[in-house]
Amino acid sequence: MKKLAFIFALAVIAQGQDTISLKEAVRQSMARSKVIEASSAAHDAASARITAAKAGLLPTVNYSESWTRSDNPVFVFSSLLTQRQFSESNFDVESLNQPGFLNNFQSLVTVDQSLYDAGKTKRAVRTAKLREDLSGEDRRRSQLEVIAQVVRFYWDAQLEAEEVGVTSQAMRSAEADLERSEARRTSGMATDADVLSIRVHLAGVREEQIRRSADLEVARDAMNDAIGLPLDSVHSLTTPLTPLPVAQSELTGYERNAVDRRPEGRQAHLASEIAGVQVEDAHSNYLPQITLHGAFESDRQRFAYRSGENWLVSIGLRWNLFNGGADKAKIAESEATTRRTAAEQARAESGIRLQVRQAWANLKAAQQRIQSAQASVAEAQESLRISQNRFAAGLSTVTDLLRTETALLETQTRYLAAVHDQRIAAAMLEFATGTLSPDSEVLN
Numbered sequence: 001m002k003k004l005a006f007i008f009a010l011a012v013i014a015q016g017q018d019t020i021s022l023k024e025a026v027r028q029s030m031a032r033s034k035v036i037e038a039s040s041a042a043h044d045a046a047s048a049r050i051t052a053a054k055a056g057l058l059p060t061v062n063y064s065e066s067w068t069r070s071d072n073p074v075f076v077f078s079s080l081l082t083q084r085q086f087s088e089s090n091f092d093v094e095s096l097n098q099p100g101f102l103n104n105f106q107s108l109v110t111v112d113q114s115l116y117d118a119g120k121t122k123r124a125v126r127t128a129k130l131r132e133d134l135s136g137e138d139r140r141r142s143q144l145e146v147i148a149q150v151v152r153f154y155w156d157a158q159l160e161a162e163e164v165g166v167t168s169q170a171m172r173s174a175e176a177d178l179e180r181s182e183a184r185r186t187s188g189m190a191t192d193a194d195v196l197s198i199r200v201h202l203a204g205v206r207e208e209q210i211r212r213s214a215d216l217e218v219a220r221d222a223m224n225d226a227i228g229l230p231l232d233s234v235h236s237l238t239t240p241l242t243p244l245p246v247a248q249s250e251l252t253g254y255e256r257n258a259v260d261r262r263p264e265g266r267q268a269h270l271a272s273e274i275a276g277v278q279v280e281d282a283h284s285n286y287l288p289q290i291t292l293h294g295a296f297e298s299d300r301q302r303f304a305y306r307s308g309e310n311w312l313v314s315i316g317l318r319w320n321l322f323n324g325g326a327d328k329a330k331i332a333e334s335e336a337t338t339r340r341t342a343a344e345q346a347r348a349e350s351g352i353r354l355q356v357r358q359a360w361a362n363l364k365a366a367q368q369r370i371q372s373a374q375a376s377v378a379e380a381q382e383s384l385r386i387s388q389n390r391f392a393a394g395l396s397t398v399t400d401l402l403r404t405e406t407a408l409l410e411t412q413t414r415y416l417a418a419v420h421d422q423r424i425a426a427a428m429l430e431f432a433t434g435t436l437s438p439d440s441e442v443l444n
Helices: 002-015 022-032 034-057 073-083 092-098 120-186 192-227 251-255 263-286 326-392 398-433
Strands: 018-022 060-070 102-116 235-238 287-301 308-320
Touching: 018 022, 022 120, 022 192, 034 120, 060 073, 073 092, 073 102, 073 287, 073 308, 120 192, 120 235, 120 263, 120 326, 120 398, 192 398, 251 326, 251 398, 263 326, 326 398
Parallel strands: 018 235
Antiparallel strands: 060 102, 102 287, 287 308
């Protein structure tokens, strides 16, 4: 009666649960994931750096306002000239040597425009755009990883739920065996040892069920964490743990485009391009730079009047002829970085191909295990039916009965594990090829 009440309580709780499919779990994780949010913010920052780099193509305009008060002879003389307030009386020797205090309010507007910077601004914009692409691939990688994590935890939770059901079924079967054994003992057809053996078996199954229930609770908490929900959220998982019909293609078909599709492959390629731009930029340090400078100045004794204005336009050339070998070292550093990124790109491409092969092999093995386990489950069920009938008729021992009980539990567990591994392997194969998305068929 207690067991029936417990099952009824679980059914009542299940009716109040929210249902969630695997695709819905993925969609919610994409919306809530802090990892994706962080990578999106990094991408926005990279986009802003493009605008900052393009600023080098435009003039720089600055405005400054200053106030100075001094009786320094040179300051007074020059300030009177710039203020357009110089007169004949200021040539007096006494006034030149011992001038009084003078205020100078200066307003200054400057404009600087690069006329030629050896292509540095152009390369800065190019680098910024490459880094934006790099951060975009990082965001895509985060999305792939979040989807893969949700898929794994969802099927982990479903596996634990199914195994709880299998152990519950095994308990009911063992309880029925115990009733039959006690009835046979009463009629003198079984011994106390037979009854005790079944009780020991029933205790072992009950212990297994307790462990599976605890694992189920942890798996659901992990799934909630991956989705971004409170850990104690309760859901009814609606995507069943059944074999996925997969038409597995040849390995070359998966491996062919994986390098171009995977974010890691794209990132390695972009890093190599950035290194090449940095080499060009290092070489440009040997070239001159030409800048146009313009200024408009207003100097006043009072803030609002008694002022003089002047303007200035100049073109300057700066050519680094020698800086202690720093430019040469910079070129050597950038060329070494190019070699490093080329090696990392080759390593990344090889790693991607290896992941594709591993995922493909895991999927193939899981499908073969499902076929083998399906036949084993059917055989174990029939074997248990025969063994139970023979035991009830007194034609077999309790040892035979318990052996078939255990065999059925093990084969059902192996079948569920094979289906679990196949569903995950199918998702991991798309992850390895860079095609896993919220709309992927493997999430059905």
